[in-house]
Amino acid sequence: MKYSIFALFVGKINGQSCPDQEIGNLCESNCKEDLLTCLENCSTAACQEECYLADVLCETKCPCNIYCPDGCENCDHPLCNQPSCLEENELEYANCIQSAKDALFSCYDGCVSDLEIDCYSDCNDESLLSIESCPCMNGCSLGCPCDNYTCSGTNTRITHLGVSWQYPNFPPVLYMTDNMGLTMDPVDYDFVETYTNSLIYADFAILRDVVYIFGGNDWENSVQKVTDDCTVERLDIRPVYRHKSTGGIETFEDKIWLCFYEYKSCQTFDGVQFEAASGRTADDHQYGSLCTYENTLIGIGGKGKKESVEIYLGGGWMKPADTDHPIGLYDGECVNVEEGVLTMAGEYGKEIYLLKELRWTNVGRLLTAVSVPTFVKLGNEIILFAGAKTSDVQKMLWNGESIEDVEVIYQQPEDGIFNPIVFESSSSKCKA
Structure with missing residues (x-):
C-alpha cells in the first residue's frame, strides 16, 4: 500500500x-x-x-x-x-x-x-x-527571495475598491485577486462611512508605495490615503484645485500630478503639500488621460478636443504637429510601456493604439468596449478593470509590438464604478 x-x-x-x-x-x-x-x-x-x-x-x-x-x-x-x-x-x-x-x-x-x-x-x-x-x-527560512528556491513573484495581490455611482443603492465593491487575476475574494475594508460616497468619481495614484485618493463626487477637495492596515484615512490637506477622476493623474518625478479637472492647468502633490504647476494647455483635456512619454507628461484627448495631444516641456504645454489621436480619446485611459504610450477603451470603441516617436499605430483590439477603466501593468501583462458599460475584466499581453491573448478573466460584481481604485500590494496586506 x-x-x-x-x-x-x-x-x-x-x-x-x-x-x-x-x-x-x-x-x-x-x-x-x-x-x-x-x-x-x-x-x-x-x-x-x-x-x-x-x-x-x-x-x-x-x-x-x-x-x-x-x-x-x-x-x-x-x-x-x-x-x-x-x-x-x-x-x-x-x-x-x-x-x-x-x-x-x-x-x-x-x-x-x-x-x-x-x-x-x-x-x-x-x-x-x-x-x-x-x-x-x-x-x-526567511521566505523569498532565497538561494534554494526560485521565487515566481506571486506574493502580491491586486486590491480593487470603488463605489457605484448608484450608491447607496449599491454598496461599495471591495475585492482582491491574485496577481494573475485568477481569483476574486471579498475584502473587509474599513471605510469611514462619512467619506464612502467620496470614492464615487475619486481618483488615485501611488507615491513611494502609498496609495493616495483624491476628490470624489461630494468631496472634490478631499485627500485620503490607504493605510497599512487597509483603512481609508482622510488627511487634513487641501489641494490648490478641486479634482475628480474626470481629470488626469500621473506619478512623475517623485510627485503626483493632478491635471485637467475643469482647468487647463495642473497641480502637484509631494506627499505633504500641493503646489500649482506652471503652464496651461491649449485644449480642455477633462475626460481625457494623462501619461508619461519619453520622460515628459502627455495629455491625450478629452471633451474639448478628443483628438488633441499636448506635451509638457520646459514648464509649459506644447502641441506637436501631426500627432492628433486617430479616433480620439474620451473616457478612456492610457498606459506607459517601454516603447511608448498605449491608449484604449472609452467612448470610441475597442481599438488599441500605440504612440511611438510621435506617431500613432493600431496595435490591437479589446474584446469588450469599456468606459472609464483602470489599468494594472504586471511586466508585459496588462489587466483592464472595467469602469462603466460592462463588468468584464480583460487581461492581455503586450509583446513590444502588438497586443496579444486578450481574454475576459472574470466579471466584476457591478458595472457602474468609474475609474475603480486598483493597486498591487503584498499578500499579507488587505487580506480577505
Whole structure:
C-alpha cells in the first residue's frame, strides 16, 4: 500500500476551509520531516509502526486538525506564534507545496506496483527534500527571495475598491485577486462611512508605495490615503484645485500630478503639500488621460478636443504637429510601456493604439468596449478593470509590438464604478 506524505494534506484541501490552513500545512510538513528522520533510525517493523503512529499524533495537534479545528484560535502549537513568514509568502509557499505534491504523485506513477516499497520511499524522500526548499521551510527560512528556491513573484495581490455611482443603492465593491487575476475574494475594508460616497468619481495614484485618493463626487477637495492596515484615512490637506477622476493623474518625478479637472492647468502633490504647476494647455483635456512619454507628461484627448495631444516641456504645454489621436480619446485611459504610450477603451470603441516617436499605430483590439477603466501593468501583462458599460475584466499581453491573448478573466460584481481604485500590494496586506 502506498504511504503518501500528502494523504492528510490533500484531504484538507478538499475539505472544509480553515483560516490558518497554510500554517497547518507547514506543521504537517514538519511532522513528515520528523517521520523521515525516525524511519532512517529504524531497523524493525515495530519501530517503523511507532514512527508512523508518532507522525499521526503530531499531525492531529497541527492547526486545522483534530485538536485545533479553528486554526490558531485557542491553539497552543508553537507555529501559531510565528506566522509572519507565511503571511508574507503565502502564495509562494502554496505554489511550492503544490509543485512538490504534483511531483510526488508523478513519481508514484513511475513505480510499477504497490509492492515496490523502495520506489515509494525514494519518492517520499525526494518530495521531502523539495519541501525543505520551500519558502519558510529550513532551506528558505526567511521566505523569498532565497538561494534554494526560485521565487515566481506571486506574493502580491491586486486590491480593487470603488463605489457605484448608484450608491447607496449599491454598496461599495471591495475585492482582491491574485496577481494573475485568477481569483476574486471579498475584502473587509474599513471605510469611514462619512467619506464612502467620496470614492464615487475619486481618483488615485501611488507615491513611494502609498496609495493616495483624491476628490470624489461630494468631496472634490478631499485627500485620503490607504493605510497599512487597509483603512481609508482622510488627511487634513487641501489641494490648490478641486479634482475628480474626470481629470488626469500621473506619478512623475517623485510627485503626483493632478491635471485637467475643469482647468487647463495642473497641480502637484509631494506627499505633504500641493503646489500649482506652471503652464496651461491649449485644449480642455477633462475626460481625457494623462501619461508619461519619453520622460515628459502627455495629455491625450478629452471633451474639448478628443483628438488633441499636448506635451509638457520646459514648464509649459506644447502641441506637436501631426500627432492628433486617430479616433480620439474620451473616457478612456492610457498606459506607459517601454516603447511608448498605449491608449484604449472609452467612448470610441475597442481599438488599441500605440504612440511611438510621435506617431500613432493600431496595435490591437479589446474584446469588450469599456468606459472609464483602470489599468494594472504586471511586466508585459496588462489587466483592464472595467469602469462603466460592462463588468468584464480583460487581461492581455503586450509583446513590444502588438497586443496579444486578450481574454475576459472574470466579471466584476457591478458595472457602474468609474475609474475603480486598483493597486498591487503584498499578500499579507488587505487580506480577505
